[in-house]
Amino acid sequence: MNWHDVWILYRRELRSAMRERTIVVNGILMPIFLYPVMLWVILTGITFVSGLQERAASRVAVLDPPPAHPALMDTLAAREDIDLRPTPVAADEAIRLIREEELDALVEFLPAAPSAAALQGNFTVHIRYDRAVERSRRARDRVDAVISDYRDEWMAREAETLGIADVDRQQFLVVQRNTSSGEQMGALVLGMLIPLFLVIMVALGCFIPSIDSTAGERERSTWETLMTVSASRLSIVTAKYLYVATLGILAGLLNVVAMFVSLGAVMAPLLGGSGEGGATFEFTIQPLAVPVMMVAAIALALFFAAAMMLLAAFARSFKDGQAMVMPIYWLAILPIILGQQTDQTLTPTIAAIPVANAAMMIRDAINGVFLWPLMAETMVVLLLMVAACLLLARTVLKFEDFLMDSFDGSLWRLARDRLLGARGATGGRPGGTAPARAD
Secondary structure (H helix, E strand, C coil): CCHHHHHHHHHHHHHHHHCCHHHHHHHHHHHHHHHHHHHHHHHHHHHHHHHHHHHCCEEEEEECCCCCCHHHHHHHHHCCCEEEECCCCCHHHHHHHHHCCCCCEEEEEEECCHHHCCCCCCEEEEEEECCCCHHHHHHHHHHHHHHHHHHHHHHHHHHHHCCCCHHHHCCCCCCCCCCCCHHHHHHHHHHHHHHHHHHHHHHHHHHHHHHHCCHHHHHCCCHHHHCCCCCCHHHHHHHHHHHHHHHHHHHHHHHHHHHHHHHHHHHHHHCCCECHHHCECCCCCCCCHHHHHHHHHHHHHHHHHHHHHHHHCCCCCHHHHHHHHHHHHHHHHHHHHHHHCCCCCCCHHHHCCCCHHHHHHHHHHHCCCCCHHHHHHHHHHHHHHHHHHHHHHHHHCCCHHHHCCCCCCCHHHHHHHHHCCCCCCCCCCCCCCCCCCCC
């Protein structure tokens, strides 16, 4: 293999890619603009829907209102977001109206339980609603908030009348406080989003170029012409492989930069500006996490490029290549779920699972956890997968009928009939071509 030839062919592939609209859109423009625009659309949509929901009045019927509490009924009637409907004949009739979505909730006042009946005017409330309907759940929440606030005020007045101090009336008090800082809350969000989208964008960045540089060449009838240049076939394939991996790395890194820049401007308002307990979200990344993400992106790109090119090389058209490569795309994304467990760090078991190990390693780095031995295991596993794919590709290149597109079959058939020797070196067909040496 001549590295000078590889460099020339590599530059030629990159120049050709910049003229392909599909590659530019999927590999460059989409990583830059997809997530800022997507996050903005999500924020706008949630704000719009929330506004519509807040303006929609809840249709509520009241059964047997307590005579001793006219102020409660006045409060419910005064609410603009609650529309009191005529009282139904019975609870069964109201339940039927709720199921038919003509009524959102039924508020039924009942006498207090025997243990609580000693307090004059005490009562029990049953709120009937349809949990499967968002509008009905919202009506339940609104009515419950009004009744709870009224009950607290009424209990405070009654306790004052009876001379019961607040400290004697309170049985216990639960206080919640979030001990996470704003940086930790921001790291939690980044740790959930960046590994997921980085893996997806690296895979997507390799997806189109891997098909275009193999099946696309065959569909355009330029593969045979490319095989006639003075460079060896190994140099040609190496240049294509490095080109696909480069676009995958570029897509992943551009996506991380775009997401990090847009999160502060778009995601902070979406999260309400503060986390639980009042902790403000601060989206910052430790400097040491940046090279970790870059190394992970490079390793993932090398793996995706090798695996996708290997399968796409057996396709005769771009459409066939998409069908062959798509399983790699989905199977590679599924293990990311393991990397989304916020209560775990990288373990020896997860470090041995390709793709999931890189996702977990990135998430740990964002959270400031650097388990160097397990990170080294992660890189070794990914590079071993890359080496296995490249070794298999080098073996496949020895077959002349595969290079000249006269082999009719898939990778599995080639491995079964030739590499495993099930049907001999000629593939079990008369006139089969013996392997040719790869330069």
